[in-house]
Amino acid sequence: MGRLRSADAWAVGILFSRTGVTSVIENSQFNGALLAIEEINEAGGIHGRPIEPICYDPASVVSRYGELAERLLAEDGVNVIFGCYMSSTRKEVLPIIERRNALFFYPTLYEGFEYSANVIYSGAVPNQNSVPLASYLLENYGGRFYFVGSDYIYPRESNRVMRNILRQGGGEVVGERYVSLEAGAEEFASVLGEIEALAPDAIFSTVVGTGTVNFYRAYLKATNVHKRAPIASLTTNEAEVAEMGAEAAAGHITAAPYFRNIKSAANSRFLERYHKRFGTVDTVTSCCEAAYFQVHLFANALRLTGCMDTDHLREALRGAEFDAPQGRVKIDPDNNHTYLHSRIAKLDEQGEFVVELEVRRPIKPDPYLVVPALNDWNFRLTPMKQGLGN
Missing domain, CATH: 3.40.50.2300 (Response regulator)
Structure with missing residues (x-):
């Protein structure tokens, strides 16, 4: 996929591998993020403007994540990126995000022992x-x-x-x-x-x-x-x-x-919409669910700020909550990680x-x-x- 096509849209970067050794998971994350974006756009977008994803496939090559993050920020003009599965790829993207004061949503469990003011961590920690x-x-x-x-x-x-x-x-x-x-x-x-x-x-x-x-x-x-x-x-x-x-x-x-297969009304709605969009729920995973709900958390923050400024979005995300398929989640204002079940x-x-x-x-x-x-x-x-x- 190429650059932003509509001048009226809110541009965001999507950086998940759809090919290569980690694609079995990252495809599910890609689907979760796209589903959330489509839901938001079908409901009228944010202040009447759609969210438009600019998507790249790093092909599970660690160095490509950093290169494509740089392209998204420097050439495509986005300052919000959703992406990455492996910690090595997160660490490729992190210094680029911090140098340009962009915002990065990371939807994968990881080893902990990290904090960045420019990252929203929505996967589990130890x-x-x-x-x-x-x-x-x-x-x-x-x-x-x-x-x-x-x-x-x-x-x-x-x-x-x-x-x-x-x-x-x-x-x-x-x-x-x-x-x-x-x-x-x-x-x-x-x-x-x-x-x-x-x-x-x-x-x-x-x-x-x-x-x-x-x-x-x-x-x-x-x-x-x-x-x-x-x-x-x-x-x-x-x-x-x-x-x-x-x-x-x-x-x-x-x-x-x-x-x-957990039983909740939010999960039932999520699975129904996912199946309607992708024809199966076989690819729904915990990482997919995290990619899905973090886009909704971002969208709610964007509704409050009305702008893509990183500092304003970060403040709106502090303590933000959402009824995710897993249950109620919340961004911890102390460390940018997420209260999870x-x-x-x-x-x-x-x-x-x-x-x-x-x-x-x-x-x-x-x-x-x-x-x-x-x-x-x-x-x-x-x-x-x-x-x-x-």
Whole structure:
């Protein structure tokens, strides 16, 4: 897609990969952002003017995100960008955004330990997903963990955080390996051999993109389905499950703010509109949902300001709330991250996520894990099997 076509429109940049190794997730984010923009425009736009997306495909190449962000800001004349999945790509875009005092909406869970006045972080941080997942696994499976991740910033930093959380809870990491983003069965063979030898109680996976599908499939072939330790993840989602198949997915666990099959009126409306627009809901993921609601948060701020000035938008976004498909969310004025819900779900034999635990209310983001105590979660988590919660 090219430059702005209408002088009357509000121009925004969209920077998600629709090709390459992370496209299985970024396509869902792209769809979520476009759906929100179309909803806003169908309702009359903002002050009678439509939002017009200027979209580029970085093709999952890290350096391209920075190059295309520069093009959006310098040549296309936008100062608001929605985009990125991997932390390495966020860090490519971040200095460009800050140098030009633009605004960047990032809809992906990440490792935390970052703040920028120019970024709205709408994905989960460790206190919203890693801490409850660790508590759940320690209580239900045991204390011996094996880490496997893709070889870039997020997996290594996420594992560092998770290791500290587990240590606090009395667990230990018995092995840790990293693979390429394009890892296939051959590269996973030695990882699986090590898992078999070490016999961990649970595997914490930060493998992303097509590697996720390849890992789960390889794990299924290499192990006895009735004896294997569960793979627990913060990233594995419905789109990847659809690609890997229900048999490879069954029994594994994900912690996330949103799952497609949660019961709420807002989620039902979201899924209905998504299906009408894209012909399926198979690609709806937690990252898709975050991309969707952050566009609506931006639009509400734009209604208040009536202008695209970064400083005015930033002020309007402080404390802003929205009834998202996952439930009520809020931008924390203290750190530009988002109050989110937290849920832990296990995949059943049909490849559907079954929520087993959830928090009773949105959780204040703590990107620096100032209060990381595992015990804080014991009273917040509601067992779904008791019929509580949604």
